[in-house]
Amino acid sequence: MAIEEPHTESDLSDRDWENARVSSAWFESESQDAELQALNSELSQWTDKSDTKRHLHRYRDGSTIDWLYEESLERERKHRLRSQRGARSILLPTLDTMKMWLVIVATGIGVGVTGAWLDVLVKWLGDIREGRCSYGFFYNQVACCSGLDPGEICTEWQTWSEWFRIRSILGQSLLQSFVYMALAVVFAGSAAILVQSYAPYAFHTGIPEIKAILGGYVLDAFLSPWTLLIKGLGLALSVASGLSLGKEGPLVHVACCMAYSLSGFFHQLRHNEARKRKLLAAAAVAGVSVAFGSPLGGVLFGLEELETFSNENDVIWRGFVTSVIAAVSLQYVDPFGTSKLVLFQVTSGSDTWRGFELVPWLFLGVIGGILGSVLIKLNVAAAVYRRNSILHEWPVLEVIGVSAVTAAISYLVVFLRVQSSELVANLFQECDANRGDYHGLCNPVAMWRNIFLLLLTAVVKIGLTAWTFGMMVPAGIFLPTIAIGASLGRAVGLLTQGLYRARPTSWVFSSCPPDPTVRCISPGFYAVIGASAMLGGVTRMTISLVVIVFELTGALSHVLPIMISVMVSKWVGDAFGEGGIYSAWIAMRRYPWLPSVEYRDKGGIAAHVMKPLEELVVIENHGCNLKDLNALVKTHRFHGFPVVQDGQLLGYVIRDKLGVFLESHLIGDDDSNRLERPCSFLHIGSDRSDTLNLSSILETSVLQLRQEVPQELVVNMFQKLSLRHILFTQSGKLKGMMTKTDVVSFLNAHFPHAAALAVPPGQMPYS
Amino acid sequence: MAIEEPHTESDLSDRDWENARVSSAWFESESQDAELQALNSELSQWTDKSDTKRHLHRYRDGSTIDWLYEESLERERKHRLRSQRGARSILLPTLDTMKMWLVIVATGIGVGVTGAWLDVLVKWLGDIREGRCSYGFFYNQVACCSGLDPGEICTEWQTWSEWFRIRSILGQSLLQSFVYMALAVVFAGSAAILVQSYAPYAFHTGIPEIKAILGGYVLDAFLSPWTLLIKGLGLALSVASGLSLGKEGPLVHVACCMAYSLSGFFHQLRHNEARKRKLLAAAAVAGVSVAFGSPLGGVLFGLEELETFSNENDVIWRGFVTSVIAAVSLQYVDPFGTSKLVLFQVTSGSDTWRGFELVPWLFLGVIGGILGSVLIKLNVAAAVYRRNSILHEWPVLEVIGVSAVTAAISYLVVFLRVQSSELVANLFQECDANRGDYHGLCNPVAMWRNIFLLLLTAVVKIGLTAWTFGMMVPAGIFLPTIAIGASLGRAVGLLTQGLYRARPTSWVFSSCPPDPTVRCISPGFYAVIGASAMLGGVTRMTISLVVIVFELTGALSHVLPIMISVMVSKWVGDAFGEGGIYSAWIAMRRYPWLPSVEYRDKGGIAAHVMKPLEELVVIENHGCNLKDLNALVKTHRFHGFPVVQDGQLLGYVIRDKLGVFLESHLIGDDDSNRLERPCSFLHIGSDRSDTLNLSSILETSVLQLRQEVPQELVVNMFQKLSLRHILFTQSGKLKGMMTKTDVVSFLNAHFPHAAALAVPPGQMPYS
Structure with missing residues (x-):
């Protein structure tokens, strides 16, 4: 089932399409189905009689597979294998299973290794925006400075002004900010050009499409090897450019592309759409597993968000195997020499928390739910505006402009300037005299300054993320959301800590230990709570989110507060509109994906x-x-x-x-x-x-x-x-x-902008 | 829906029942359905008009609920709540949700606390079989000896011969063994009498019944408060009696009884069977969570083994909440002062394993699959024999006899004498000079003796477990299976270690570190592998088993070998007959439970x-x-x-x-x-x-x-x-x-003894 260029003879299609859009929902949908089949017109290929018998019915991009039919085909094939004579009746089915497992294991390893090297690439690209290693251009800052004794200052890593030996402070600032912004624009621009020229499906996060594909939608171009390559490269570039986006969602897309490409080597996987989808589900799980270093979270993500396993134990099991293999591969490659899967280790200081802390945490839950909804609504508005304005014609210029603006704003605020992952890692950390102060975050005197900066960071990031998520670059929503939530959470934590410092003897804080040297309030953990709440508001996931957050942070002892904040933010968010950001995009793009919500009629038949x-x-x-x-x-x-x-x-x-x-x-x-x-x-x-x-x-x-x-x-x-x-x-x-x-x-009728971004099949999302 | 005594006017029913059993499968099943409704004959209760409208259709024990109907009732009720005037339209639904969450939280706490105190009770009952605390009868050995400095010898805990100041060695042995055996018989006998007299449904593990109930079977007597009480008490007695059984499965039953009793306080939960089942699912998850100290494993157990969530996110979420609350409660009560959820901590010494170790591990996987199947077949044969022999009439005498035999055999073999949980904990531990030697297990000279004793333990336990699981006492299959597997695994580990010690320079062991003081082979971890493989063979669970094992042992770094052994043992086991021990019991008892296996017809319509x-x-x-x-x-x-x-x-x-x-x-x-x-x-x-x-x-x-x-x-x-x-x-x-x-x-036609233990509804399983 080779991927073909989109059809050009789509005069009829376009007219039909327009008709469909103006007609009622019921006509529309059937018309779409008709349209989906419009690419089917060449019957000539079926004259190859050898193949005719088994594969009479093929799908083109845009159609929906018939699960029952596909599964009956697969059943017949298995039956044929087993009814062979003699030893072949055992050997052939075994071989068949082996092939499937081969693809699963290879996907797991591939995703793990890809994830590890993407990390390395992003880190290096990000670092050269600030300087270079004196003894080798291709070392990142950490690698360059490794092997030093504790306390020793790294002189090998030089900022650009040091490298060019610029003395004047003005010159230094100008050069640094110029390189920072120029490289941001170059990275983002290259990513956009790559995507536009070679693989239009490589933009955005990819999770809405994967949900649709796993549900039976056919979109082979989305999973092509080209898309894999461009999405990987473009992802590294766009993350390194400092745009407000993450690499987590796109990694799931990369994993699916990998499984799809590998499955192409085996006839029986290539030709059965149902079987292919079961493989893709396992690959998606591996993607999450690597993205967050969270093998269990990946499996639960598959269960909850992708809703694909539908209680089929073998599919869950395959997902679990892929997930673990991917995580082990990531750990084996060990890009940063930490030999840990946990990305943002929290200080496991005191394992206890106090009852009064539930008040700020509940507050964070409510805020997370509200801001999550706001972010979704802003993002939808931005996407609709982009589609209907002149920007639609100039996607690369838009990316360049936004990356320049992002770089300019970010350079001014210290918490925005660093990469989001570094910011989050530091916000999650407790203050510790041995660790050094991260940009004055631990300075009690600068509390109000820190709170202001953190809130500013959150607000700016909400605006930038709402615009960026949907531009013509690979972009995930997870990391920016975590960063926004962590900033808010840390700010609330600092405020609570400030209150405690101001009135340590108040009845509110009576449960705190009397010894003032023992920490009573841990602002780092407030950041974790904030991040969970914000993620809950944006994605509306529940159990998989909790598992991901505690695998991400290792904060197993604090699972109860994390759960509460996720729960509250989901409730609050749902009050402002059902469905997470992925559902919104699925509705806007009108993918034939059935949400597994419990639908309630009002007595209608x-x-x-x-x-x-x-x-x-x-x-x-x-x-x-x-x-x-x-x-x-x-x-x-x-x-x-x-x-x-x-x-x-x-x-x-x-x-x-x-x-x-x-x-x-x-x-x-x-x-x-x-x-x-x-x-x-x-x-x-x-x-x-x-x-x-x-x-x-x-x-x-x-x-x-x-x-x-x-x-x-x-x-x-x-x-x-x-x-x-x-x-x-x-x-x-x-x-x-x-x-x-x-x-x-x-079911999607209640989304305000349903079908606003729908494109006729065969046309690229940005054409 | 009060629980009524079984009908006595069941002349017709019995005859029908007999007819049903001799007729063909198709007639049979429909007749059963008919029979299930036989208890419905009193129509008089419906004359209470106030209730007639809403609850025309009630279920009696033995019937199958109509999910669609129940859910439409629930939908109507919710619709009525929301269509109230004014603030009530918001208040009432909120109150409704609150009640449900109240039950969930209370169940979680209840299960956690019950689990903790069951542990304490079992430990104390088990210890008084060997001796007593000199300063208080109600202290167990650990509590009695607490507060000692390291190295100090505990003199407060006295064996019975010490307490009665018997000097002669013969007298000591006789007294000790007499008390040991007598108390075993007393405990087991009391458990059996309690179960027979007060709550016949409290025998066995309860998981097959729970699977059936969650699938829509109605068996209210199984969940009554009486059953809760008797199952809890009987469980402590039967575990302490040293019979070859565990407390894990029955705890799930206890949890479900608790949720059922609590839900009785709320009208809307009491009267909707679908809603009730969703609550029970959450409670079952909490039971597993507490039984193994494994909150995530509990959720996955619910997904995989109970197959009840069917992708309904709110049910998964409630299960997760209950699971975590139960685990936190257990940790809070902290029965043994370890403040740890991990039951059998493995030494996390070297995190690496060598390639050649896969050979013994695969061997363990194969053995686990074979012995698991053997155990299932023996157990089924024992159950069928019991049913058709004179033993069926004298269940209490059978329990007393078996417990006497078990105690007599166990007293002779050192690894059998201790409680299974203590044995498993020690088999999972690596040898360590600082820890002391557990019954000579770490003595390299006694290798062959140890291997012989471990294999003997495994064989004896298989026989005893196959007979015990199904007697008239609460009994779980998990712990004995773990003990069997751990014994086998440790034996294989000792053998491998012995080989290494004999030929450390062989090419096989070339990947071992050259330094002979560094441990190359960890027999304790072989025990973990053996336990996983055996569990895989007996229960045929996959992902939830892996998660439970690594939450149980904390061996996250070794998840890949655990997975492989579980996978192999499941494959091997399935080759000897599909379905785990719970499926076999469901088929024998003919519960209307639909396995979610992928059924393949051969073209039949x-x-x-x-x-x-x-x-x-x-x-x-x-x-x-x-x-x-x-x-x-x-x-x-x-x-x-x-x-x-x-x-x-x-x-x-x-x-x-x-x-x-x-x-x-x-x-x-x-x-x-x-x-x-x-x-x-x-x-x-x-x-x-x-x-x-x-x-x-x-x-x-x-x-x-x-x-x-x-x-x-x-x-x-x-x-x-x-x-x-x-x-x-x-x-x-x-x-x-x-x-x-x-x-x-x-679907159950392939089970060899399908319906062998079926009882007419209304009759007790042992009557």
Whole structure:
């Protein structure tokens, strides 16, 4: 299933598309489905007979796979393997399983190693914005200064002004800030150019697309090796440019690209969409595992956010294996020589916390929920504005402009200037006389200055992140969110600590130890709470977030407060609008992804929302002939057609299958009589040999429901059985139909900008 | 829904039951369903009109709940709450949620505290089998000897012979062994008497029943406060008696009883079976969390083994909260003053392992898989033998006999004499000069003696466990399995270490450090691997097992070998027969529990397995009258009846609803004319006022499929949609029906002793 260039002959498609957008939601969705199939028009490839039998039905980018069909194919294949004669009946299935595990292990190792080297690359690119190592250009600051005794000052790492031996202070400042900003623009600009020129799908985080793909959406271009390469490179460049973005989400995309590329080597993985998706789920888990150094968090992320395992134990298990292998690989490569998976180690000083601290923590939870919603709304507004303004035409210039502005602002505020990961690591740390003071953060006298700077950092970062997430560079939302939350949390922590210092004997603080040298309030842990709350508000994840945060920080003893803050921020956030930032993007891009929310109807039945018979294109079995069928296949782009006789439903025929069948009976034969030949989808006796029997391609076991079924049951069936469509009948008579796309539009109707960024399939997201 | 004594007027029931057992699987299952409803005969309770409207349909022990119906009730209730006027529309739903969280938090705390005090009780009961504290009878050995300086010898704890000041060595031995055995018999006997007299459902582990209940089975007696009390007390006694059993599984049962009892205080939890089950799932997770000190493992256990969350994030989240609260409570009570959750801390000496060690580890995986299967088969054979022999009549005597034999054998072998948990803790520990030698385990000279004793321990424990698990005492399978596996693993570890000591320069050991004082092979970790493999073989769990083992031991660095051994043992075990020990018990007891295995048909369609129309009891709408309907309700015990007219399906009517309806129209009226009154399930005009309109109780939105649907889709729908029944129609004509019980019998057909232990509902498992 090679990735092809988008079609250019899409005149019809574009017009159809526009029609679809102005029509009602119900029309729209079915039209989209039709459109999704528009790329299917070349039937010629099926004339390769050897492949025809097994893979009659292929998908093009933009369509939705039929899980039931794919799984029945896979079942048949396995059955064939097992029914071989002799030792082959054992050997072949084993080999088959081995291949799958080979891909899983290779993906795990690949993701771990990639993650490690991305870290190294980002660190080096980030460091050369400030200076270089005197004895080698390709050393980063840490590597350059390694091997020193404690207390010794590193003279090998030189700022650019030192390297160029500039004496005047003004000159130093100018040179430093110029290099800082120039390199930011160069990095961000190169990332944008790479993405625009070679792999338009490499922009953004990729998680909404992965959710859609795992749910059955087909978007092969999104997972191509080119995308893998560009996303990796572009990610390093964009992170190093200092734009307000993180590398966590895109790493999940990179992991999926890797699994997809590797699976291409094996026939049975390449040709089964269901199997491929199970692999991708495992890869996504490995991506999270490496991004956060959190193997368990990765598995739970897969369960909660990607919602892909649906309780299939083997898929969970594969995800777990990939996750652990990836984490072990990362640890083995050990990019920074710490031999630790924990990224932001918190000081494990006192394991206890006091009851009164719940007040500031609850406050942080509420703030996290509110600001999370604000960030989502700003981001959606920015995305919609970008789409409809002149900026849409000049994505690279936009990136350059924003990176220049970001660099200029960031250079002025000390907490903004450093890389987000460094900022977070330091905000999570408690003050300790042995560790040195991070930019005066531990100076009790400068409390108000610190609080002001931290709040400023948070506000600026919210604005920058809302704009940046969605530009034409690879960009994750996790790290900036953590940074915003950590700044807020640390500020609240400093304030609480200040209160305690001002009135240590107040009844509020009576639970603090009497010995003033023992720390009562740990502002670093407030930063962890703030980060959790902010993440909760933005992503609306729960359990996987808690696990990720405590694997990230090692703060197992403080899991209860982390849980509480996540819970509160999710509740508060949901009050301002359901759904996290990924759901918002999925709705805006109109991917056919079914959220697993519990849908509640208000007593409505399926008949109210289905597409009624009058609006369906059906095949009437009585009196059908080849010519009509051929015209039908050529005219309509639907996935398939219901077949009826006198109103009674006979079954469903997939358009592609029908096309192949007609092709094989019409090919090389221009006899117009032949076109007039009658055909039937019913089993017919041999007495009417002139009638073409089409019963072999009719699917009779299609799912039918009565139209009185409650809407919620219909939604539930689509969610849990991964259906593509349901037909509604009454006493055997066809009454209507509903497809997955219909259900998605129906469930996403409450999003204010649903479908605002939708692009016709085949067109690139930025074209 | 009070728990009532089982019915005594079950003459009919018993006969039906016998009929059911001899008939074919398909008849059988439907008959069971009928039987399950046999307890429903008193319709009188529904005459309380105030309750009639909302709770027309109640369940008796032994029936299967209708998830869709329960959830629609809950939805309506929530809708009513929200549609209140003014502030109440916000206040009432909040209060509603608060109540649920109250139960969850209380359950978490309750389970944590119960777990902690059970530990204390077991430790004390176990210790007084060997001696007593000189200054107080109620101190256990550790508490008695606390407060000593390192190296000081504890003189306060005295063995019984010391206490009674017996000098002769023969007298000492006789007294010690007599007390040891006598107390074992007394403890085990009391546990059995308690269980038999007060709470027959308190025997065994409880996990199969919990799986069934969470899947929709109704068994309220299993969760009563009495069962809670007896299970807790009996558990402490049976564990302390030294029988080969553990407390982990029963703790899950205790947790569920606790949640059930607490939920009884709140109307809305008491009356909704679906909601109740979501609470029970959270409680079960808390039970595992406390049993193993493993909050994450508990959540994953819920996901993998109980298969109850089915991707509903709020249920996972509640489980996580309960799990963490329970773990924190346990840690807060801190029964042994270690302030650690990790039960069996492994020495974290060298974090590295060598490639050649994979060979013994893989060997352990294979052995674990084989012995796990053997243990399951022995256990099933023992259970079937017990059921069909005279032992069935004398359960208490059996327990007394087995505990005497166990005590006699155990007293002879040093590793068997100690409590299993102490044995496991010591087998997991590496040898360390500072720690002292545990019964000579670290003496290199005694290697062959140790290996022999460990293997003997494993073999004896397999035999004892296979018999004990299923006797009339609370008994878990986890700890004995861990002990068996740890003994085997330690033996293999000692052997490997012996080889290394004999030939340290061999090429095999070239990866060992050259310095002979650095440990190359850690036999303690081999014990962990052995335990994981054995658990994998017995329970066939995967990811949750790995997480539990590494939360249990803290061996995060060795997660890869643990994973490999679990994987291998599961593969090997599955080759000897699918399904873990819990599945085997579910099948033997014939609980209507649908395993979430991926079922693969061999091309079969629903028509082959459904119960065809000819065997169904249907209501013919045309010409029906009250008398016939009344006779139908009185005669048949099915859950409900399909209603047809001229073969066309009109809908489905639940027997209970029909009964209530008839009751209200027949009550206090003996007019026989009235009985002849015609009735109709169709909406009819007012012109025929003599016809009783039953359309209000007809469910028209019942799920229908065509009979050509593949079997696997039917199974899949039952699994994922938690359906109770599916009707099969063709062109609107009823063709057949299939219930959940049918599907369960169908899927469990491969178990050799399926339904061997089934008891009619209402009868106690041991009666």
